[in-house]
Amino acid sequence: MQTPKPLLPDGVRRVAAWCVVALLLAGVAAVGVWLVIIFQTAVTPVLLALLGTALLGPLYRRLIRMKVNRSLAAGLTCVAVLAVVGGAMYIVVGALIDTGDQILASLKQAASDLAKHFGAAGTSLDDLASNAKELLGKFGGTAASGVISGLSVVGEMIATAVLALLLIFFFLRDSHRAAGTLRSVVPHAIGDTAEAMARRAFEAVEGFMRGTTFIALIDAMCITVGLLVLRVPGAVGLGALVFVGAYIPYLGAFISGTVAVLVALADRGFVIALWALGVVMAVQVLEGHVLQPMIQSRTVQMHPAVVMLAITAGASVAGILGMLLAVPLTAAAFGVVSEIRARYAAPSASSVPPASS
Numbered sequence: 001m002q003t004p005k006p007l008l009p010d011g012v013r014r015v016a017a018w019c020v021v022a023l024l025l026a027g028v029a030a031v032g033v034w035l036v037i038i039f040q041t042a043v044t045p046v047l048l049a050l051l052g053t054a055l056l057g058p059l060y061r062r063l064i065r066m067k068v069n070r071s072l073a074a075g076l077t078c079v080a081v082l083a084v085v086g087g088a089m090y091i092v093v094g095a096l097i098d099t100g101d102q103i104l105a106s107l108k109q110a111a112s113d114l115a116k117h118f119g120a121a122g123t124s125l126d127d128l129a130s131n132a133k134e135l136l137g138k139f140g141g142t143a144a145s146g147v148i149s150g151l152s153v154v155g156e157m158i159a160t161a162v163l164a165l166l167l168i169f170f171f172l173r174d175s176h177r178a179a180g181t182l183r184s185v186v187p188h189a190i191g192d193t194a195e196a197m198a199r200r201a202f203e204a205v206e207g208f209m210r211g212t213t214f215i216a217l218i219d220a221m222c223i224t225v226g227l228l229v230l231r232v233p234g235a236v237g238l239g240a241l242v243f244v245g246a247y248i249p250y251l252g253a254f255i256s257g258t259v260a261v262l263v264a265l266a267d268r269g270f271v272i273a274l275w276a277l278g279v280v281m282a283v284q285v286l287e288g289h290v291l292q293p294m295i296q297s298r299t300v301q302m303h304p305a306v307v308m309l310a311i312t313a314g315a316s317v318a319g320i321l322g323m324l325l326a327v328p329l330t331a332a333a334f335g336v337v338s339e340i341r342a343r344y345a346a347p348s349a350s351s352v353p354p355a356s357s
Helices: 010-038 040-065 070-118 120-145 148-173 175-185 188-229 235-245 251-295 304-350
Strands: none
Touching: 010 040, 010 304, 040 070, 040 148, 040 175, 040 188, 040 304, 070 148, 148 175, 175 188, 188 235, 188 251, 188 304, 235 251, 251 304
Protein backbone atom coordinates (compact mmCIF):
# COMPACT_ATOMS: atom_id res chain seq x y z
CA MET A 1 0.00 0.00 0.00
CA GLN A 2 1.44 3.38 -1.02
CA THR A 3 2.11 5.80 1.79
CA PRO A 4 0.01 8.96 1.29
CA LYS A 5 1.94 12.12 0.63
CA PRO A 6 1.84 14.78 3.35
CA LEU A 7 -0.66 17.57 2.84
CA LEU A 8 1.97 20.30 3.25
CA PRO A 9 5.60 20.41 2.08
CA ASP A 10 8.37 20.01 4.63
CA GLY A 11 9.32 23.69 4.48
CA VAL A 12 5.78 24.82 5.25
CA ARG A 13 5.50 22.37 8.16
CA ARG A 14 8.75 23.66 9.64
CA VAL A 15 7.48 27.24 9.40
CA ALA A 16 4.18 26.19 11.01
CA ALA A 17 6.04 24.47 13.85
CA TRP A 18 8.15 27.58 14.50
CA CYS A 19 4.98 29.70 14.43
CA VAL A 20 3.42 27.46 17.09
CA VAL A 21 6.57 27.81 19.22
CA ALA A 22 6.53 31.60 18.76
CA LEU A 23 2.86 31.77 19.77
CA LEU A 24 3.52 29.66 22.87
CA LEU A 25 6.45 31.87 23.87
CA ALA A 26 4.36 35.00 23.28
CA GLY A 27 1.57 33.54 25.42
CA VAL A 28 3.96 32.71 28.25
CA ALA A 29 5.48 36.20 28.02
CA ALA A 30 2.03 37.80 28.07
CA VAL A 31 1.03 35.83 31.16
CA GLY A 32 4.32 36.78 32.79
CA VAL A 33 3.77 40.49 32.09
CA TRP A 34 0.20 40.22 33.40
CA LEU A 35 1.42 38.61 36.62
CA VAL A 36 4.07 41.30 37.02
CA ILE A 37 1.42 44.00 36.65
CA ILE A 38 -0.91 42.26 39.12
CA PHE A 39 1.85 41.81 41.71
CA GLN A 40 3.63 45.06 40.89
CA THR A 41 3.89 46.07 44.54
CA ALA A 42 5.92 42.96 45.33
CA VAL A 43 7.79 42.66 42.03
CA THR A 44 9.08 46.25 41.93
CA PRO A 45 11.24 46.00 45.10
CA VAL A 46 12.66 42.68 43.88
CA LEU A 47 13.69 44.14 40.51
CA LEU A 48 15.13 47.25 42.15
CA ALA A 49 17.01 45.05 44.62
CA LEU A 50 18.46 42.97 41.77
CA LEU A 51 19.67 46.15 40.06
CA GLY A 52 21.14 47.40 43.33
CA THR A 53 22.81 44.05 43.95
CA ALA A 54 24.32 44.12 40.47
CA LEU A 55 25.63 47.63 41.04
CA LEU A 56 27.04 46.93 44.53
CA GLY A 57 28.36 43.43 43.87
CA PRO A 58 32.01 44.48 43.30
CA LEU A 59 32.15 46.36 46.63
CA TYR A 60 30.69 43.40 48.50
CA ARG A 61 33.09 40.93 46.87
CA ARG A 62 36.03 43.18 47.73
CA LEU A 63 34.98 43.19 51.38
CA ILE A 64 34.67 39.39 51.29
CA ARG A 65 38.20 39.12 49.89
CA MET A 66 39.33 41.24 52.86
CA LYS A 67 38.01 38.44 55.15
CA VAL A 68 35.02 40.46 56.37
CA ASN A 69 32.07 38.44 57.65
CA ARG A 70 29.35 38.05 54.99
CA SER A 71 26.59 39.65 57.07
CA LEU A 72 28.84 42.52 58.09
CA ALA A 73 30.01 42.99 54.49
CA ALA A 74 26.41 43.08 53.25
CA GLY A 75 25.49 45.54 56.02
CA LEU A 76 28.43 47.82 55.22
CA THR A 77 27.52 47.71 51.54
CA CYS A 78 23.93 48.71 52.32
CA VAL A 79 25.19 51.55 54.52
CA ALA A 80 27.43 52.66 51.65
CA VAL A 81 24.51 52.63 49.22
CA LEU A 82 22.41 54.63 51.69
CA ALA A 83 25.16 57.23 51.96
CA VAL A 84 25.85 57.41 48.22
CA VAL A 85 22.23 57.29 47.00
CA GLY A 86 21.04 59.56 49.79
CA GLY A 87 23.78 62.07 49.06
CA ALA A 88 23.14 61.91 45.32
CA MET A 89 19.40 62.37 45.81
CA TYR A 90 20.02 65.29 48.15
CA ILE A 91 22.26 66.97 45.57
CA VAL A 92 19.94 66.24 42.63
CA VAL A 93 16.69 67.18 44.38
CA GLY A 94 18.28 70.23 46.01
CA ALA A 95 19.64 71.43 42.68
CA LEU A 96 16.31 70.91 40.95
CA ILE A 97 14.41 72.68 43.74
CA ASP A 98 16.82 75.63 43.83
CA THR A 99 16.82 76.11 40.06
CA GLY A 100 13.49 74.54 39.11
CA ASP A 101 11.55 77.82 38.99
CA GLN A 102 14.32 79.47 37.00
CA ILE A 103 14.42 76.58 34.51
CA LEU A 104 10.63 76.62 34.09
CA ALA A 105 10.62 80.39 33.63
CA SER A 106 13.33 80.04 31.00
CA LEU A 107 11.33 77.34 29.24
CA LYS A 108 8.27 79.60 29.15
CA GLN A 109 10.38 82.41 27.75
CA ALA A 110 11.82 80.07 25.13
CA ALA A 111 8.29 78.94 24.25
CA SER A 112 7.18 82.55 23.81
CA ASP A 113 10.16 83.26 21.56
CA LEU A 114 9.48 80.16 19.49
CA ALA A 115 5.79 81.02 19.25
CA LYS A 116 6.70 84.27 17.48
CA HIS A 117 8.54 82.34 14.78
CA PHE A 118 6.79 78.95 14.62
CA GLY A 119 3.24 79.71 15.70
CA ALA A 120 1.37 76.63 16.91
CA ALA A 121 4.50 74.64 17.78
CA GLY A 122 5.72 77.34 20.12
CA THR A 123 2.27 77.76 21.64
CA SER A 124 2.15 74.03 22.40
CA LEU A 125 5.53 74.25 24.08
CA ASP A 126 4.31 77.22 26.09
CA ASP A 127 1.29 75.20 27.22
CA LEU A 128 3.57 72.31 28.11
CA ALA A 129 5.76 74.53 30.28
CA SER A 130 2.71 76.02 31.99
CA ASN A 131 1.22 72.60 32.66
CA ALA A 132 4.55 71.33 33.97
CA LYS A 133 4.78 74.25 36.39
CA GLU A 134 1.18 73.70 37.49
CA LEU A 135 1.82 69.98 37.97
CA LEU A 136 4.94 70.63 40.02
CA GLY A 137 3.07 73.18 42.08
CA LYS A 138 0.26 70.74 42.77
CA PHE A 139 2.70 67.98 43.72
CA GLY A 140 4.60 70.28 46.04
CA GLY A 141 1.39 71.55 47.59
CA THR A 142 0.14 68.02 48.07
CA ALA A 143 3.32 66.85 49.75
CA ALA A 144 3.51 69.97 51.92
CA SER A 145 -0.12 70.05 53.01
CA GLY A 146 -0.20 66.33 53.83
CA VAL A 147 -3.10 65.40 51.58
CA ILE A 148 -3.86 61.72 51.97
CA SER A 149 -3.27 60.84 48.32
CA GLY A 150 0.12 62.51 48.31
CA LEU A 151 1.11 60.90 51.59
CA SER A 152 0.06 57.48 50.31
CA VAL A 153 2.29 57.87 47.26
CA VAL A 154 5.22 59.02 49.39
CA GLY A 155 4.59 56.22 51.88
CA GLU A 156 4.48 53.63 49.12
CA MET A 157 7.76 54.93 47.69
CA ILE A 158 9.42 54.81 51.11
CA ALA A 159 8.11 51.29 51.76
CA THR A 160 9.36 50.15 48.35
CA ALA A 161 12.79 51.68 48.98
CA VAL A 162 13.09 50.10 52.45
CA LEU A 163 12.00 46.69 51.18
CA ALA A 164 14.42 46.93 48.24
CA LEU A 165 17.25 47.82 50.64
CA LEU A 166 16.47 44.84 52.86
CA LEU A 167 16.35 42.57 49.82
CA ILE A 168 19.71 43.92 48.67
CA PHE A 169 21.16 42.93 52.05
CA PHE A 170 19.82 39.37 51.79
CA PHE A 171 20.73 39.01 48.11
CA LEU A 172 24.31 40.08 48.84
CA ARG A 173 24.70 38.00 51.99
CA ASP A 174 23.30 34.83 50.42
CA SER A 175 24.72 35.31 46.93
CA HIS A 176 27.01 32.28 47.36
CA ARG A 177 23.91 30.11 47.75
CA ALA A 178 22.21 31.34 44.57
CA ALA A 179 23.66 28.64 42.32
CA GLY A 180 22.67 25.85 44.71
CA THR A 181 19.16 27.25 45.12
CA LEU A 182 18.73 27.48 41.34
CA ARG A 183 19.94 23.93 40.84
CA SER A 184 17.48 22.69 43.47
CA VAL A 185 14.45 24.03 41.57
CA VAL A 186 15.39 22.91 38.03
CA PRO A 187 15.77 19.39 36.67
CA HIS A 188 19.20 17.87 37.30
CA ALA A 189 19.90 17.41 33.59
CA ILE A 190 19.75 21.14 32.85
CA GLY A 191 21.36 22.38 36.07
CA ASP A 192 24.61 23.45 34.39
CA THR A 193 22.80 25.22 31.58
CA ALA A 194 20.40 27.04 33.94
CA GLU A 195 23.28 28.19 36.15
CA ALA A 196 25.30 29.39 33.14
CA MET A 197 22.33 31.34 31.77
CA ALA A 198 21.61 32.92 35.17
CA ARG A 199 25.25 33.96 35.57
CA ARG A 200 25.35 35.42 32.06
CA ALA A 201 22.12 37.38 32.64
CA PHE A 202 23.35 38.78 35.96
CA GLU A 203 26.74 39.69 34.48
CA ALA A 204 24.94 41.59 31.70
CA VAL A 205 22.82 43.54 34.22
CA GLU A 206 25.87 44.14 36.43
CA GLY A 207 27.91 45.53 33.54
CA PHE A 208 25.00 47.67 32.36
CA MET A 209 24.40 49.21 35.80
CA ARG A 210 28.06 49.97 36.50
CA GLY A 211 28.70 51.31 33.02
CA THR A 212 25.53 53.42 32.90
CA THR A 213 26.22 54.96 36.32
CA PHE A 214 29.79 55.88 35.36
CA ILE A 215 28.72 57.27 31.99
CA ALA A 216 25.86 59.24 33.59
CA LEU A 217 28.30 60.81 36.05
CA ILE A 218 30.74 61.82 33.30
CA ASP A 219 27.93 63.20 31.09
CA ALA A 220 26.47 65.25 33.94
CA MET A 221 29.85 66.67 34.95
CA CYS A 222 30.82 67.61 31.37
CA ILE A 223 27.49 69.26 30.57
CA THR A 224 27.41 71.07 33.93
CA VAL A 225 30.92 72.47 33.37
CA GLY A 226 30.01 73.50 29.82
CA LEU A 227 26.84 75.28 30.94
CA LEU A 228 28.69 77.01 33.78
CA VAL A 229 31.30 78.28 31.32
CA LEU A 230 28.51 79.57 29.10
CA ARG A 231 26.86 81.11 32.21
CA VAL A 232 23.56 79.37 31.55
CA PRO A 233 21.24 79.75 34.57
CA GLY A 234 20.37 76.59 36.46
CA ALA A 235 23.45 74.74 35.17
CA VAL A 236 23.70 72.52 38.27
CA GLY A 237 20.03 71.56 38.08
CA LEU A 238 20.34 70.83 34.37
CA GLY A 239 23.38 68.67 35.08
CA ALA A 240 21.38 66.77 37.70
CA LEU A 241 18.63 66.28 35.11
CA VAL A 242 21.22 64.88 32.69
CA PHE A 243 22.46 62.43 35.34
CA VAL A 244 18.97 61.12 36.08
CA GLY A 245 18.01 61.00 32.39
CA ALA A 246 21.10 58.97 31.47
CA TYR A 247 19.48 55.87 33.01
CA ILE A 248 16.97 55.98 30.13
CA PRO A 249 19.29 55.54 27.12
CA TYR A 250 18.87 57.88 24.13
CA LEU A 251 15.47 59.24 25.21
CA GLY A 252 16.71 60.64 28.54
CA ALA A 253 19.73 62.30 26.93
CA PHE A 254 17.54 63.83 24.21
CA ILE A 255 15.04 65.29 26.69
CA SER A 256 17.63 66.66 29.14
CA GLY A 257 19.75 68.08 26.29
CA THR A 258 16.71 69.77 24.75
CA VAL A 259 15.82 71.39 28.08
CA ALA A 260 19.39 72.69 28.47
CA VAL A 261 19.39 74.22 24.97
CA LEU A 262 15.98 75.84 25.48
CA VAL A 263 17.08 77.37 28.79
CA ALA A 264 20.19 78.75 27.10
CA LEU A 265 18.07 80.13 24.26
CA ALA A 266 15.72 81.94 26.63
CA ASP A 267 18.32 83.52 28.91
CA ARG A 268 21.47 83.88 26.83
CA GLY A 269 20.26 84.20 23.27
CA PHE A 270 20.60 82.31 20.02
CA VAL A 271 24.41 82.21 19.89
CA ILE A 272 24.81 80.80 23.41
CA ALA A 273 22.04 78.30 22.65
CA LEU A 274 24.08 77.09 19.67
CA TRP A 275 27.13 76.76 21.92
CA ALA A 276 25.01 74.82 24.46
CA LEU A 277 23.81 72.58 21.65
CA GLY A 278 27.44 72.04 20.68
CA VAL A 279 28.32 71.07 24.25
CA VAL A 280 25.43 68.59 24.42
CA MET A 281 26.30 67.10 21.02
CA ALA A 282 29.99 66.85 21.93
CA VAL A 283 29.16 64.99 25.13
CA GLN A 284 26.87 62.62 23.22
CA VAL A 285 29.61 61.96 20.65
CA LEU A 286 32.07 61.33 23.51
CA GLU A 287 29.62 58.93 25.09
CA GLY A 288 28.77 57.06 21.90
CA HIS A 289 32.26 56.73 20.44
CA VAL A 290 34.55 56.65 23.49
CA LEU A 291 32.78 55.98 26.80
CA GLN A 292 30.37 53.24 25.79
CA PRO A 293 32.92 51.20 23.76
CA MET A 294 35.48 51.49 26.57
CA ILE A 295 33.23 51.06 29.61
CA GLN A 296 30.53 48.71 28.32
CA SER A 297 32.64 46.69 25.87
CA ARG A 298 32.35 43.56 28.05
CA THR A 299 28.58 43.69 28.42
CA VAL A 300 25.84 42.69 25.98
CA GLN A 301 25.74 45.13 23.09
CA MET A 302 22.25 46.05 21.91
CA HIS A 303 21.20 47.87 18.77
CA PRO A 304 19.67 51.33 19.41
CA ALA A 305 16.43 50.19 17.76
CA VAL A 306 16.15 47.34 20.27
CA VAL A 307 16.79 49.76 23.12
CA MET A 308 14.09 52.16 21.92
CA LEU A 309 11.56 49.33 21.51
CA ALA A 310 12.39 48.07 25.00
CA ILE A 311 11.91 51.54 26.48
CA THR A 312 8.58 51.95 24.67
CA ALA A 313 7.36 48.56 25.88
CA GLY A 314 8.49 49.31 29.44
CA ALA A 315 6.71 52.67 29.40
CA SER A 316 3.48 51.06 28.20
CA VAL A 317 3.62 48.46 30.99
CA ALA A 318 4.84 50.43 34.03
CA GLY A 319 5.38 54.07 33.05
CA ILE A 320 8.63 55.73 34.13
CA LEU A 321 9.62 52.75 36.28
CA GLY A 322 9.17 50.49 33.28
CA MET A 323 11.40 52.75 31.19
CA LEU A 324 14.13 52.51 33.83
CA LEU A 325 13.88 48.71 34.15
CA ALA A 326 13.32 47.85 30.48
CA VAL A 327 16.91 48.15 29.24
CA PRO A 328 18.66 46.14 32.03
CA LEU A 329 16.03 43.41 31.73
CA THR A 330 16.53 43.36 27.97
CA ALA A 331 20.29 43.15 28.52
CA ALA A 332 19.70 40.13 30.78
CA ALA A 333 17.53 38.50 28.09
CA PHE A 334 20.25 39.10 25.49
CA GLY A 335 22.78 37.54 27.85
CA VAL A 336 20.63 34.42 28.19
CA VAL A 337 20.16 34.18 24.41
CA SER A 338 23.89 34.55 23.77
CA GLU A 339 24.66 31.83 26.33
CA ILE A 340 22.16 29.45 24.72
CA ARG A 341 23.55 30.17 21.27
CA ALA A 342 27.13 29.60 22.46
CA ARG A 343 26.22 26.30 24.13
CA TYR A 344 24.32 24.96 21.12
CA ALA A 345 26.95 26.16 18.66
CA ALA A 346 29.86 24.55 20.53
CA PRO A 347 28.88 20.89 19.94
CA SER A 348 28.24 21.47 16.23
CA ALA A 349 31.59 23.17 15.84
CA SER A 350 33.43 20.42 17.71
CA SER A 351 31.67 17.68 15.76
CA VAL A 352 33.26 18.74 12.48
CA PRO A 353 35.91 16.10 11.68
CA PRO A 354 39.47 17.38 11.27
CA ALA A 355 40.84 17.65 7.77
CA SER A 356 42.96 14.67 6.74
CA SER A 357 46.60 15.43 6.00
